[in-house]
Structure formats: C-alpha cells, structure tokens
Amino acid sequence: MSKTAQFILYNQLREDYLDMSLEHFCYVHHTGKINFLEQELKLNTASKVIDYAGGYNLVESLQKSGKNAEFICAANFFEGMLTFAQKNNISSFIIIKPVENYVFENILKLQKKLKKQNIELEMREDTQSFFISHALFEKQYSKPPVMENFYRYMRKKFEIMVDNDGNPEGGSWNYDSENRSFDKKHQATKLFSGDKNEGLQKAEAFYNFELKIFQPTKREEALLMLNYFVQNHLERFGELEDAMYQNDPYVYHSMLSTSINFGLLSPKEVVLRVANTDTALNNKEGFIRQILGWREYMYHFFQHYKDSMYLRNHFEHEADLPDFFWSQVEKSDMNCLTTTLKQVQDENFSHHIQRLMVIGNFSLLTERDPHELNRWFFEYYTDAFEWVVSPNVLAMSQFSDGGRLATKPYIASANYINKMSDYCKNCSYNYKEKYTEDACPFNYLYWAFVDRNKTAFEGRQPFVISNLKKIDVEKVQELKSKFMKKL
Ligand SMILES: Cc1cc2nc3c(=O)[nH]c(=O)nc-3n(C[C@H](O)[C@H](O)[C@H](O)COP(=O)(O)OP(=O)(O)OC[C@H]3O[C@@H](n4cnc5c(N)ncnc54)[C@H](O)[C@@H]3O)c2cc1C
Ligand code: SF4
Structure with missing residues (x-):
C-alpha cells in the first residue's frame, strides 16, 4: 500500500506546520556540507544544535501522540529521506515550501532525485512563517513600497492597534521619537533561562558544544520565553530599544528572533500577545513594528529582489573583513x-x-x-x-x-x-x-x-x-x- 509522509524542515518546528491527518513524519538533521552561492556555508555550531534539538524534540512529541515519526542524522536530506522511505515503505512525501531561496533550489533538485527512486515530493505553501503570502504582497504592490506604508497597510489589514475606522490607537502610527533613549542608571536585565531538555542534551553531546545563552528548542519553552518577555521586558522595550551597554548586551530585547525563525513561535501569535497587553503605546507599537513591519517587509523585499540582490555592490566596496x-x-x-x-x-x-x-x-x-x-x-x-x-x-x-x-x-x-x-x-x-x-x-x-x-x-x-x-x-x-x- 502506498504511504505518504511529511518531511519536516528545520524552520518548521511546531505542529501548525504539520498535516496531522498523516501518520508518518520524518525530520532529517543535515550533517553534511551546505553550499550557499557556490561556496560552503560554515554555519555556527549553536544553530546546528538548535536545529538538532528542535527536530529531535518535535519528533519525540509526535511519537508520544502515536505517530510514526523519526529523527535521522544524515549527510544530506536525500539520504535521510531515502532511508526513511525504504524503512517505512513510503511512496510520497509532502513538504512545506522552504522560505530560504537556496534551500528551495536544493529541494527542487531533491524532488528530481526522489522521482528517480519512484518517490514523489509534493510542495505545499507555507502559511505559517509570515502574516501574508508573497503572492498577495506582489498583488498588492508592483514593487516594495516604503516600509512605513506597508506597515500601516498591515496594521489595518490585521486590525492591530487600530480603531473601527482604521485609525491608529493613540492617534499616531509611530512612536519612534520616544524610543531613542539611553538610561545611564540602567541595571543589567536577566535573560530567560530553562532546563536542558532531552533533545538539547543529545544535540550538545553530538556536537560537543554547549549553547552559551538559552535558546528554546521546544514549543513550550518558546511560549514561556514569550511570556517572560511580555511580563518582564516589554514595559521598557521601546524606550531603550536602541541603547547599548557594555555589561548588558540584551537590554530589554525579546531574544525571540531565533525561536520565531525556526518556527517554534508564529509571528502572528507574538504580535497578538503584545497587542493585547496593557503597556505604554511606545513599547507596544515599537515592538509590533519590528515584527508586523520590519520582519514581514524584509521577507517580501527579499523575495521581490532576490535575483539581483547578490549582484549589486553600489559603492563597489571590495576589502576583505579584518x-x-x-x-x-x-x-x-x-x-x-x-x-x-x-x-x-x-x-x-x-x-x-x-x-x-x-x-x-x-x-x-x-x-x-x-x-x-x-x-x-x-x-x-x-x-x-x-x-x-x-x-x-x-x-x-x-x-x-x-x-x-x-x-x-x-x-x-x-x-x-x-x-x-x-x-x-x-x-x-x-x-x-x-x-x-x-x-x-x-x-x-x-x-x-x-x-x-x-x-x-x-x-x-x-x-x-x-x-x-x-x-x-x-x-x-x-x-x-x-x-x-x-x-
Ligand atoms: C545587519 C543586520 C543583520 C540582521 N540579521 C538578522 C537575521 O539574520 N535574522 C533576524 O531575525 N534578524 C536580523 N536582523 C534584525 C534584528 O537585528 C534582529 O531581528 C534582532 O536583533 C533580534 O533580536 P530580538 O529577537 O531580541 O529582537 P527584538 O528587538 O526584541 O525585536 C523583536 C523582533 O522583531 C523582528 N525584527 C526586528 N527587526 C527586524 C529586521 N530588521 N528584520 C527582520 N526582523 C526584525 C525579529 O523577529 C525580532 O525578534 C538584522 C539586522 C541587521 C541590521
Ligand atoms: S571606537 Fe571607541 S571612541 Fe569610537 S565610538 Fe567606538 S567606543 Fe566610542
């Protein structure tokens, strides 16, 4: 009997990305060489540890809910998928489309290689990583507008901090002028921390490397970190957003980017959580602008210009980094x-x-x-x-x-x-x-x-x-x- 499995990518580390009507799931932790623009990309070990631990933990939770899920370390995705397919008699995979362009190109090649093994690979749209699809962005704009206009469009579209007439809460779209302070008396803040879960322990042992700052590798941990930020740091986020301190690298920042980008948190839930919090407008708006505005805008800007982005060097700067x-x-x-x-x-x-x-x-x-x-x-x-x-x-x-x-x-x-x-x-x-x-x-x-x-x-x-x-x-x-x- 032909069976279908979902192949889970490293940036899709929560159930919302999964087709839970399926029985089979496979996560491949890529241990081989990665090429980006025809040169090896030497990713830092901390990222590899998060990828390993995040995948391991997700697979473990799927197994607990009765699914046939497997975490595989392999030199490349093809090898890992083939191992899983042969072991479980899988004739087709589904995958949520990668958000990274160079990975997408590799998945297209992978699709052809799998086909030669009589294994189909169906790609589905990613509806989780961003608020709107890139197709909608392209329909809305012939080319990326200035970020501020896009951000206002998004505030209205998703009814975030706007009244019934589409006017901004508090009367202003932008509180940046209140968000450029430096407090000389600032005391170092405390980072969110958590225990090392099983996946993280295994990942750190695999790489013989310890994460220097806590990063969630499980959805529950990411939700706790979001909670910690909202309860402890949001109330001064805006004011000290741009400040830099010798003895406090984190100030009141959320430290959530890694968790959001790995898919442990959805950008929408983070924005809604903050929008529904009772705190001064400059904090709320300042933070929401970063995700609903900048994060979303950067994705669509990149997708729009990806073909020329790597070809341009406006000032013709060529010096090597020191x-x-x-x-x-x-x-x-x-x-x-x-x-x-x-x-x-x-x-x-x-x-x-x-x-x-x-x-x-x-x-x-x-x-x-x-x-x-x-x-x-x-x-x-x-x-x-x-x-x-x-x-x-x-x-x-x-x-x-x-x-x-x-x-x-x-x-x-x-x-x-x-x-x-x-x-x-x-x-x-x-x-x-x-x-x-x-x-x-x-x-x-x-x-x-x-x-x-x-x-x-x-x-x-x-x-x-x-x-x-x-x-x-x-x-x-x-x-x-x-x-x-x-x-
Ligand atoms: C040169 C440069 C390189 C950067 N590289 C990355 C990167 O590789 N990955 C990355 O996620 N961000 C990148 N940023 C954006 C930003 O610096 C980080 O998102 C932020 O510092 C992460 O820390 P935080 O989660 O504590 O952010 P906070 O200050 O708490 O902000 C909240 C969230 O807003 C989002 N955000 C804020 N600014 C941006 C932005 N410009 N683009 C996209 N998202 C944004 C992030 O999701 C972030 O978690 C880069 C910025 C610059 C100037
Ligand atoms: S190099 Fe030294 S003096 Fe100059 S901006 Fe940096 S810290 Fe200040």
Missing part, C-alpha cells in the same frame, strides 16, 4: 566593535543597533565587501536565515542595492555611539576628536565616506553636505588611509 571578525577579536582596539564582535563570537547574538550601527557602520565606512559581510552574519548568528539576513545586511546596512530599501546609507560618527552607549568611556580612542592620533576612527571615517559619496547625501541630507564644508577633508582622508592599513 581577521578579527573571525577570531582574535582583541586585535581590534575599538571598544564598541570589540565588545560586539566578542559577544557574537561567543554567543552568536547581538541586538539590532549593534548589528547596524557598530558592525554594519564599521564595515561600510571601511569599505568592506558587503557580500562577505553577509556571509559573516549568516554564519555567525543563530537567527540568520537567507530571507532575513541578506536584505538586512546588503540592503539595510550596506546600501549595496543603491537605496531600494534605505533612503540613505546608515552611517554614524562616534557622536551617535557615545550618545546611545557606554562604550566610549572604556575606549582607548577619544570620541570627541576628529584629527588627533587618538581620534575615534568613526569620526574621520564618517567624513571621508561622506566626502567620497556626496551624491548619496545631497537630496536627503543637505545639512551633512554643508557640514562637510567645515571639515579638513585632506586630513580625514590621510587618517583614514593610515587606519585602513592597520586592518
């Missing part, structure tokens, strides 16, 4: 950068402003190859999946698409970093200086960049261009050249 991005972080003597890179190398996480205004800012101002930086982010972060890492790194942070996403390059001098962090007081550089030997590199790099790329600022930021007139351009270019030689 070695200290990969190891020996102490070789960097810029405190903001060293602190952030060390955290990423240790914990595979940093928050948004560290990604954008420290790592991204440094890379853009020192003319690093945006595509190498993209690979670096992809390999290091546990929340990195192609559809989200690529548009964030290439379009938002490095402006490599020439402004299809951001209206201007995200760059800043030390003034911004000093305002939003306590890094500068522990740094060997002087954040106030531009021209001295100990001047903060971000200062002269910033002006050297503006000088070199005036057209990127002329329309949107004429005041930047008029301030450039007060700068000793020769001096900043000279300091820049000296600094670049050290990298």
